[in-house]
Amino acid sequence: MRRGRKTRGGESGDGVGQGLDEQGGWWTSPSTGSVAMGTNVVRRLAWSLLICGPLLGGWALVSQPAPDNRPAPVVQSSNSGTTGPGGFAEMYVAAFLRAGDGSQDELAAFYARAADLELEGRPDAVQVGQIAAVRVEEIEPGRYWSATVAARVLEPARRGAADSGEQPVIRMRFFRVPIEADRDGGPLAALALPSEVAAPGGGTPKAELAYGAPLPAQSSDPAVGTVSEFFAAYLSGSGELGRYISPGTRLTPVRPAPYRSVTVTQVSAETAFQDADGDGRIGAPAGREQLRLVVGVKAARPDGIARPLSYALTLSGRDGRWEVAALDATPQIVLPDVPAAAASPSLSPAR
Template identity: 45%
Template sequence: MKWRRKEKQTPPGGESPQPDTGWATTSMSTGAMANWTAVVRWGAWGLLLTGPLLGGLALSSTTQPVAVPTRDEAPRAQPASSDAVAPAGFAEVYVAAYVKAGDSDADAQELAAFYPAARSMSWSGGGGAERAESASAVQVRQVSAGYWSVTIAARITGSSKNGDGGRVRYFQVPVRATGARGTSGWTAAALPAEVAAPTGSKGVTPELSYGSAHAPLDSDPAVQTVRGFLAAYLTGRGELDRYLSPGTALHAVRPAPYTAVTVTQIAEHGHGPAEGAEAQVPPDGVQRRLLVDVQGDGKYTGGRPMTYAIELRARDGRWEVAALEAAPALATSSNSSDS
């Protein structure tokens, strides 16, 4: 794809049109001008006299003070987990539009929705020869306030002169917020740049903070709770609420993706209960964090492996699901106190 900027066209006659500044001039008689000057003079006196009164009313009607940071107060940093979502999603869609863009005006207009300068560019090559079948952000870095560098991994399919169609390729996209704190949207600061795969994208599997996995014990009441919970959660069989701790809000997957779910292995976070203690009635409030391997069987899927991190809490002599954790616990120094 070859890009070039379009040259600005000069109108016939060689003279540039006068810029439209938004102001208009009109002719006015001497008498009308004198009347207008008197109106302006009296209006200025009125503002001067009523200014203090209006200012006092404005101060008295203020209900919420605006916090002004002091000179020694540093601005609060926004969580990257929330701030990075919007520029990453914007960059994913932008790269997909960029890959399939061609020399048509429609493609240029579509790309201009992400990168406004594309309206003044043209390039050779037919659109749609290549497409991004999938595009995902693999690295998001904040360059400065409201300005991000997003690396997108895209699987490109279609014709390719180098014969690498269908391979994963990486594009670096500069994304800038168009309003305060990104509330007004996002725009690209330049065209995407194809780059090498980010360092560490092919890393080793991280070590988790769980003990050795073992087959589920039928004598363990926790296993019975996990089995019933996953069956209600993934197959729609049984009531989900009966397995949840008070205050835990979870909803079953709808429509149910599987007809049967089998628990294959369980690993305990930390030391876990002593041998033989699993069958005992746990005191109220005791917690267990389990890493549960399951297999799901559905109408079109057989034996699909999945892993869930589940937190259990004891109440009234039984185990209940307190949380379906967002991610398994990693074996780091921060988790050593939990074990």
């Protein structure tokens, strides 16, 4: 190919129509054949789109998900009930226990007057292991609460005790926190520093379990036999769980099995089921009656260490034998007779 002289505008001096590409090399005008081939490709592509267009549109219409007619989820304010104040108190007490010199800003997120506090010691000298709100009392509905928080902490050894080899100690400590929310449902805030208090104690009547005295588990008792085989399958993977549960009951064994063996140690029946000899056995069912039990078991881990566990469950009679009808969430209880409590004190509006 004969190269022409380059002129302004990228045209060659001999008029052949040659020019420079972006990298400084030469390119030639496309031939008539290549233009025809490109035109043919474009034409075929256009026909393909024209034919496939309706098909693609129909597929998109059919594959659209069905409209979701479920109601939109309701976002519940964290200030409702006791969940919000309890969680707030847990975080506040944890920050308070870890606080030290320079921690005022962290505490100010919970207590507005924290900037004026004089804090001593190294931050995080006290380590918080577990913390939980154990009691939340609503003083003014939706406005004012008193929360009691339990904290399991690792405290540093006493000053000068390092030479004697004294180690940090773990203690359970309790704190009470006053918490408020503004009238517009805004963020929670602490009205004061936490108050360390004694562990919540007795004095309030307690509910009692609605079962008789615990009876030693006798292997000859049909109820104990069913329960023993059930827990062996449920906790240690020994046997088929479905053999010991009533038709229609859905229970899934614990997986992976956390124990290598399970032994039933005692049972407490909701009503007096004994055999004719009155020897403390529950005996076999006479029909399709139901029996609620609290069962104590000893479960041995793979390392051989046994742990006591307690379960509430309901047995159902069928064909002269007991089957597990339900693994109850809680045991049945008998509530004590409690006199009407005096009205809780409330805040009076500021005048």
